[in-house]
Amino acid sequence: MTALLQNVFAGLALGATYALVALGFVIIYKATGVLNFAQGGLLALGSYLGYTFTNSLAVAFGIAIVLACASAALVGAAFQRVVLTRMVGQPVFAVVMITIGLLFVLDPLVTAIWGFDNLQLANPWNIQRVVAGELVLGVRDLWSIGLTATVVAAFFVFFRYSRLGVAMRATAFDPEAALAQGISARRVFAVSWAISSALAALAGITLAAGPGGLSPAIGLIALTAFPAMILGGLDSPAGAVLGGLIVGLAEALTRGYQDQLFSWAGENVSVIVPYVIMVLILLVRPYGLLGTAEVRRI
Amino acid sequence: MTRGHRLVAALATLAVAFVAGCGGASGGGGGGAGTPGAPGAAPGFDGSTIKLGVVSALSGPVAVIGKEITAGNKVWFDHLNAQGGVAGRYRVELVQEDHQYKTDLAVQRYNKIKGDVLAFTQLLGTPNTLAVLPLLKADGMVAAPASYDAFWVREPNLLPIGAPYQVQAINALDYYLTEDGGSPGSVVCSMIQDDVYGEAGQAGLDFAAQRRGVRIANTQRFKVNTTDYTGQIQALTRAGCEMVFLVAAPSDAGRIWGAAAQTQFPGRWIGQSPTWIDEFANSPLTPYLRDRVLIVGEGTEWGDTGVPGMRDMLERIQRYAPQHQPDYFFTAGYNQGRVMTALLEKAVERGDLSRAGVLAASRELGTVSFDGLSGDYRYGPAETREPPRTSTIFSVDPSKPFGLATRKYNFSSPDAQAYVFQKANL
Structure with missing residues (x-):
């Protein structure tokens, strides 16, 4: 039973990180209709910025997280204002290709600045743990879960009660009607990029705060968060969180028991589990668990 | 393969055949045959x-x-x-x-x-x-x-x-069995990267285990850049592994040992040489690594003049x-x-x-x-x-330049001597 709980806890912590990344994907998609393929690159950039604040500038870890998220948000918003603004009204495909271009720019940019070495982010979490009976809870994992829960709650409040949040929802629902009401679509787009980039940075720092440290490959986690976003529903923030947790739990539990329960499926089956779940869910619910079904007049 | x-x-072979067919291959020899001591120019x-x-x-x-x-x-x-x-x-x-x-x-x-x-x-x-x-x-x-x-x-x-990696694995098992408290009855396991690099280490371990009458109780294969290794560490713990031979890249090794340190996995780790980077020697992981981890590699410790x-x-x-x-x-x-x-x-x-x-x-x-x-x-x-067919066993020592100290230098086990290198069908 302890082993099961241990794996469940690991899955929740992993899922929380996936949820943050997936949430970043969803916020941009919901506001602009664009799938941002640069999310992994922004995650890497944010985590390396965190490294600079903590290790190079000796800023306290908590403040470094805030600074890194704010810096990443600035980068995201600036990219939207400088580059993507010019693409308003252009085909979505072209904008998506630009985000792919951004990913390919961010990757060498990160390595040009910080190099290829494996770096250890100075932080108080790392392998610290809390022992609860026979259960061992990693401090970093607890923070990942806690931060994700806080962020999700904050988003709920933000979208429901703040003017900007309502403006973002209105723009996502009907951009033309929102514009007619005096809502600045450009501002909404820039804010969505800023929020998404900050979330990526937060996810990156929580990952880099673990014992594996920081390497340029850290952005690859976005590939696994991708099915989390799809199965949750492309336009649903709640779906992104749900999808992240489902993928994290499924991955951790499969990994923990693959030699006992899934040996028939070959070794290392946990790698494909997120994608299998995504396909199965899409077969039943083509728009994801909480996604909005698109209605088209033919 | x-x-x-x-x-x-x-595809590569087809490409070569195509280029050669077009008369564009640069060929192998060049015009370099010269007299001894004065080689002629060549590509x-x-x-x-x-x-x-x-x-x-x-x-x-x-x-x-x-x-x-x-x-x-x-x-x-x-x-x-x-x-x-x-x-x-x-x-x-x-x-x-x-x-x-x-x-x-x-x-x-x-x-x-x-x-x-x-x-x-x-x-x-x-x-x-x-x-x-x-x-x-x-x-x-x-x-x-x-x-x-x-x-x-x-x-x-x-x-x-x-x-070759196979030799490293063979000598590592020999060291564990003869000088590090292991016995043929010990529960020996492995954790390997799911690719040819991982399989090379596993092949050596399997060879040595068979010769020494040791059973490899559990093998955990993982994909490079896996984010969390709690599940695998749980599986190794469940199997009662007393020694785990690890074949990984450093970033994965850090996460693996991190998960092991958090749950205080009690077994011995012997890592194939590429698992190690000196950053580990001055990290929060260091106390655990110093107690539990050995590295098998070649040559001597850095700075040993x-x-x-x-x-x-x-x-x-x-x-x-x-x-x-x-x-x-x-x-x-x-x-x-x-x-x-x-x-x-x-x-x-x-x-x-x-x-x-x-x-x-x-x-x-x-x-x-x-x-x-x-x-x-x-x-x-x-x-x-x-x-x-020689290897060196290193222990973790933060005072050393590369974080590793020689524990047993340049030895070759009888099993390593017996390993046959065969031509693969490549």
């Missing part, structure tokens, strides 16, 4: 300068390894050029290309510079070497793989160095790359330079610095000593080559 590798190899050799290819990961996730190996290549050849070059006469120039550890790029980059170089002093990575090997054969080119797989021993176009090879290498680093930090992979690149030099000097001795001449020289190359940096390697015809 995986299906992917076969596909790449097949990659203009009569005074020898150009050698380096196809490595200079960007991307594996650049942390590729850049170090290339730095090792460079320091060796800087030193050699300062002595006058190969045979004291021919300067060496390195032509570097970045394959980003991608097989398609490896093939592209190889093709890009093969006409300009005499041989390749570095070709990084098992999958990349597998992809390029058919081209090497077609072109009659020699390359030194930066990879310790046993496949390479019997390949005439490859010039490997060091004890009692070993001639290390003493010389440190002097040369001081002269040609004074800012360089200690690194295991650097030594591999440095040794590659040494063996390539030995091969080229043999070719000069034969009076033929063409590709064909270099390939022929490789069949006559005798034992090359690495002065204790690695075991001596007996070259010659691929079918009779004898790689070193």
